[in-house]
Amino acid sequence: MECPGEPVRPIGYQAYATQYLTGMIAEHRDAAARITCGEDPAAVWTSDRSEVPWMHEISRRVHVSGLQHADAAVKNWFASLTGARKGRKVGAPRFRKKASSRDSFTIPSPEAMGPRASYHRTLDERNGPISDYRHLRLAGLGTLRTHDTTKRLVRALDRGAALRSFTVSRSGTRWYVSLLTAEHAPEPQPTRAQRAAGVVGVDVGVKVQAALSTGELVDNVRPGARATKRITRIQRAIARCERGSRRQQALYRRLAAAQHLVALQRSTAQHALTKRLATGFEHVAIEDLNVAGMSSSARGTLEQPGRNVRQKAGLNRAILDVGFAEIRRQLDYKTSWYGSRLHVIDRYLPSSKTCHACGTVKIKLSLRERVFECECGWREDRDVNAAKNIAAFAVPDLAVTGHLAAGRAERRNGRGDRVAGPPLEVVSDTVDDASRPLRREGPPVGSNLGLFPHSARTG
Secondary structure (H helix, E strand, C coil), X not given: CCCCCCCCCCCCHHHHHHHHHHHHHHHHHXXXXXXHCCCCHHHHCCCCCCCCCCHHHCCHHHHHHHHHHHHHHHHHHHHHHHCCCCCCCCCCCCCCCCCCCCCXXXXXXXXXXXXXXXXXXXXXXXXXXXXXXXXXXXXXHCEEEECCCXXXXXXXXXXXXXXXXXXXXXXXXXXXXXXXXXXXXXXXXXXXHHHHHCEEEEEECCCCCEEECCCCEECCCCHHHHCHHHHHHHHHHHHHXXXXXXXXXXXXXXXXXXXXXXXXXXXXXXXXXHHHHHHHCCEEEEECCCHHHHCCCCCECCCCECCCHHHHHHHHHHHHHHCHHHHHHHHHHHHHHXXXXXXXXXXXXXXXXXXXXXXXXXXXXXXXXXXXXXXXXXXXXXXXXXXXXXXXXXXXXXXXXXXXXXXXCEEECCCCCEEECCCCCCCCCCCCCCCCCCCCCCCXXXXXEEXXXXXXXXX
């Protein structure tokens, strides 16, 4: 117990596991053994938290993993309260809810797991070694057949990667397993094709998924908009059912499957775009968009109601359907995988209002103007013009001189910090005015130890 006036210091997950978890598991195991011997369950088990003892039936590592997650949540909350954690405020940890929480659990190593695990704690016919690319051994779960191939994971293990943990989760009506490995990987270098391609600016949007500085417009597949009618019909049917009935539960499963299909379609489009950018160019430039602010509600309050609320709600759905933040997140780690670099420009730079040819900045540019026209005679699609400006703003040395200075000299990123970059010698046809304000951001510099998640879907 802390003395009055002193700050509260939560104990770590290791101390909690030693002081409380071990005794709780022993209590459940003893009660289960007494019930098995014939004693009255009502007299043996008086806990109001569960109907029967169960904690001894689950691997201790599952409990420890949950304690680790709870410990991280508490630490993030205290760090946010004290100002040590930047960004949005983090609320107090809450207990998981059955209706709104994702079904998942994590088991850290060492356990019998992996595509070539040759032993198992349970003596049954599944003890033999795995020789194909369609099975995984997951600790107490046994050997499971996977829908996706495990060849990529096997090759990583052959290179010397070590399995750290695996996480089983459910999304919709499907179960997934994600294995975390640690591998000493050398720093990737850009290929000759990437150097020849140079820099590309990316302007994400709603009309098209992305406009590239090369002039290409990537179509927006709109998975959420295409599935709106089907999902709406299922939701209306759920509202008409008796609460808790079998039909309502079946409709909930149909709804989860439909929403999961939308998520897969959106993820497929995002991964196809981000991998093509990360592997096809040496420099990828994007904007630092405030997605939370862009997709905020316009309802207002009772005293000051919002305007065009219905139109703004439709725009918010379209923005979230594309996934601006997810595209940036994928580019962040994929560029480090394939030897390219990600540059993020300031969100306040007028990339859409600036003429790429002469550098003139328009005072006003409405969303209805889909073609950018300047007094100098420059005329181009507004999104392509913005993408070219993003590329010029992000990599000014490359845009002006056609190459970056050789060597590992320090440069400033978008936050004004100095970062060291690898030797860069690239050629680009991008031309821009060197007098306009320019900012650049480089990837963080760290160790060569990378954590690569490999996922396999179980069927």
